[in-house]
Amino acid sequence: MELAGVTKEQVYAALKEVNDPELPISLVDLGLIYGVEVDNGNVDITMTLTASGCPAIDMIKEDILEKLAGTKGVDSVNIEVVWSPAWTKEMLTDDGVYALKALGIAV
Amino acid sequence: MVDKRKDSLPAAVKDEFKALLLGISDTKLLLGYHFGEWTFRTPTLEAGIATCNFAQDELGHVRLLHGLLKNYSGENDATLIHDRPPEKYNAVVSLNIDISSWIELISLSAVIDSGLTLLLESMSDSSFRPLRERVEKILQEEKFHSDYTHAWVVSLAADGNGSADMVGEVFRKAVPAYTSWLSDLTDSALVEEGILNMPIKETLAKTFENVNSLAQHSGLNLPNSKEMELEESKEYPRYPDEAIIYSLRGEKNEVFRV
Numbered sequence: 001m002e003l004a005g006v007t008k009e010q011v012y013a014a015l016k017e018v019n020d021p022e023l024p025i026s027l028v029d030l031g032l033i034y035g036v037e038v039d040n041g042n043v044d045i046t047m048t049l050t051a052s053g054c055p056a057i058d059m060i061k062e063d064i065l066e067k068l069a070g071t072k073g074v075d076s077v078n079i080e081v082v083w084s085p086a087w088t089k090e091m092l093t094d095d096g097v098y099a100l101k102a103l104g105i106a107v
Numbered sequence: 108m109v110d111k112r113k114d115s116l117p118a119a120v121k122d123e124f125k126a127l128l129l130g131i132s133d134t135k136l137l138l139g140y141h142f143g144e145w146t147f148r149t150p151t152l153e154a155g156i157a158t159c160n161f162a163q164d165e166l167g168h169v170r171l172l173h174g175l176l177k178n179y180s181g182e183n184d185a186t187l188i189h190d191r192p193p194e195k196y197n198a199v200v201s202l203n204i205d206i207s208s209w210i211e212l213i214s215l216s217a218v219i220d221s222g223l224t225l226l227l228e229s230m231s232d233s234s235f236r237p238l239r240e241r242v243e244k245i246l247q248e249e250k251f252h253s254d255y256t257h258a259w260v261v262s263l264a265a266d267g268n269g270s271a272d273m274v275g276e277v278f279r280k281a282v283p284a285y286t287s288w289l290s291d292l293t294d295s296a297l298v299e300e301g302i303l304n305m306p307i308k309e310t311l312a313k314t315f316e317n318v319n320s321l322a323q324h325s326g327l328n329l330p331n332s333k334e335m336e337l338e339e340s341k342e343y344p345r346y347p348d349e350a351i352i353y354s355l356r357g358e359k360n361e362v363f364r365v
Contacts, residue, residue, distance in 0.1 A: 052244050053167025083171065084240035086247040 005040035006073035014071045021056040025099045031091025041075030116179045120296040125180040130197045132172035137202035139165030164248045171241040193346040200343035201284040214277035217256040222314045224249045234301030264325035275327045282335045
C-alpha cells in the first residue's frame with residue numbers, strides 16, 4: 001500500500017536540486033534551508049538568504065514552489081524567510097564548500 | 108525569572124516604535140539612494156562595487172524594517188512609499204539633497220550609517236523578537252560599512268590634496284544634523300518595555316565618542332561634542348527633494364513592477 005503525502009527526506013532531496021539563481025549550488029548546500037516540516041502533503045519550509053537585500057528572493061521562492069509542485073505527494077507549500085540566525089559561510093555543507101572552491105571562490 | 112520577551116508589540120510603545128523605525132528606514136532609504144547614485148562616479152572600480160553593494164544592503168534593511176512597520180504598525184506600500192508626500196519623510200536632513208562628491212558620501216556614511224548602527228545595536232537584545240531577529244541580520248551587514256568608510260576617512264584625511272578639509276567640513280555639518288534627528292525621537296516607553304536596551308541619550312553619547320575617536324585617529328580638528336550638539340542644522344532642507352522622492356517611488360519604471 002502506498003502512503004499518502006511526502007516525507008521530509010523527499011522534500012530535502014527535491015530542494016537539493018534547486019540552485020541559487022546566481023551560483024550553480026543548491027539552496028541546501030548553501031545552508032539556506034533552516035528547516036522542513038511535513039504534515040502529509042503540506043510542507044512548511046523555513047529558510048534564510050545570504051543578504052537582506054537579495055534581489056532574487058521572489059525567484060528563489062518560485063523555483064522552490066515549481067520544484068515541489070512536481071514532487072509526488074506535495075499538496076501545499078509554505079515558505080517562511082527568517083533572518084535569525086543570520087547566515088554565515090559556516091552554514092555551507094561540505095558539498096557547498098567544495099562546489100564554491102571549484103568555482104574559484106575562497107571559503 | 109520571568110522571560111519578558113515577546114512576539115507582539117505592547118500598545119504603549121506603538122507610536123514611539125513607528126516613529127523610530129520610520130526614521131531609521133527613511134534614513135537608510137536615502138543612504139541607499141545616494142550609494143546607488145554614486146556607484147559609477149567613484150575613484151576606483153572597487154569603490155564602485157562597494158558603493159553598489161552598500162546600496163543593496165541599505166535597501167535590504169529598508170525592506171526588513173518596512174516589514175515590521177507593515178506587520179505591527181498598520182502601514183502598507185502606499186503609506187510607506189507610493190503615496191507619502193516629502194513632508195512625511197524623516198531622514199537625517201543631510202541626505203535630503205543631492206550629494207556633491209564621493210568624499211562627501213563616504214564622510215556622511217561614516218557619521219550617519221555608523222550612528223544608525225549604534226542605534227540598532229541598542230535593539231540587539233530587544234524584548235521584541237521580530238525586531239531582535241531582523242536587527243541581527245542588519246548588524247551583520249553593517250559591520251562592513253563601518254570598517255570600510257572609517258578606513259576611507261583615515262586615508263582621505265591623510266591625503267594632502269584638500270580631502271581632509273572636505274571630510275572635516277562634512278563632519279561639522281553631519282554630526283549636528285544626526286544629533287538633531289536622533290534627539291527628536293522619543294524612547295521612554297521603548298526603554299521601559301525593553302524594546303530598546305539603551306536610552307537614545309546614551310546612544311548619542313556613544314555616537315559622539317565614536318566620531319571623536321575617528322576624527323582624532325584621522326587628525327581631523329572637530330569642535331567638541333557639546334558645541335556640535337547645540338549647533339542647529341540650518342543648511343539642509345527639512346524634507347527630501349521632490350526629484351529624489353520621484354526616484355525612490357520607482358514611478359519612472361512603474362510599468363515593469365510585478
